[in-house]
Every structure is written in C-alpha cells, then in structure tokens.
Amino acid sequence: xxxxxxxxxxxxxxxxxxxxxxxxxxxxxxxxxxxxxxxxxxxxxxxxxxxxxxxxxxxxxxxxxxxxxxxxxxxxxxxxxxxxxxxxxxxxxxxxxxxxxxxxxxxxxxxxxxxxxxxxxx
Numbered sequence: 319x320x321x322x323x324x325x326x327x328x329x330x331x332x333x334x335x336x337x338x339x340x341x342x343x344x345x346x347x348x349x350x351x352x353x354x355x356x357x358x359x360x361x362x363x364x365x366x367x368x369x370x371x372x373x374x375x376x377x378x379x380x381x382x383x384x385x386x387x388x389x390x391x392x393x394x395x396x397x398x399x400x401x402x403x404x405x406x407x408x409x410x411x412x413x414x415x416x417x418x419x420x421x422x423x424x425x426x427x428x429x430x431x432x433x434x435x436x437x438x439x440x
Contacts, residue, residue, distance in 0.1 A: 354381055362423055369418045379407040 359378045365373055386400045426434070 328332070332399050351384075354384055357381075365418070368419065372414055372418050376407075376410045379403065379410045 336433065354377075358374055358381070361370075361373055361377060383400070383403050386396065389396060392400070411418055
C-alpha cells in the first residue's frame with residue numbers, strides 16, 4: 319500500500335498507483351517502469367539495518383541497468399558500462415540471496431504453489 323501513497327508526477331512521467339502493486343495484476347509496461355522508479359523510497363526502511371542497504375543497492379542497480387538498456391543507440395562505451403552494470407547487478411543479487419534471503423523465513427502462498435504445479439505439469 320506504500321505505492322498508493324506516491325503522488326503522480328509530471329505529465330505522464332509517473333502515474334498514480336491505483337492497484338495494489340504487490341499483486342502485480344493488470345499492469346501495463348509503464349506501470350513496471352513506475353514501480354521501478356518509485357521502489358527505492360517505497361522500500362526504504364522496510365528491512366532491518368544491513369538488509370535495507372542490500373535491498374536499496376539492488377533497486378538502484380536495477381534502475382541503472384534499466385536506464386542503460388532503454389537507450390536507443392549504443393556505443394562501445396555504453397555497451398561497456400552496460401556490461402559492468404550487469405555484472406554489479408549480478409553480484410548484488412547474489413548478496414541478496416546469500417545474506418538477506420537466508421535471514422528471513424518465507425513460505426509459498428497457496429496460489430503460488432498451484433501456479434507452480436500447473437506450470438510444472440506442462
């Protein structure tokens with residue numbers, strides 16, 4: 319519900335979040351872009367110290383990678399920066415997996431379990 323507290327910005331830059339963003343239902347491409355752009359302040363402070371820094375850094379790396387991928391024309395330098403950014407993103411994902419994910423007990427929702435089983439049956 320924190321996404322719903324984010325006001326719209328500019329003329330179509332960031333739209334108001336009307337749906338529960340965590341449900342990830344009926345989203346357009348612009349919604350994913352807006353979620354990524356607003357994720358850092360929305361997630362700030364949700365995790366204990368140490369873990370919050372890992373999550374914030376990961377969100378920053380995703381936003382940085384997304385901005386580079388969206389460039390319409392790449393040069394050798396931008397491709398080099400994109401590769402370096404992707405490597406940093408991978409390292410940050412591993413840090414999240416090894417440090418943060420192991421700290422919190424999580425469980426699969428029944429809805430997620432049934433979707434996974436349906437996909438595995440195909």
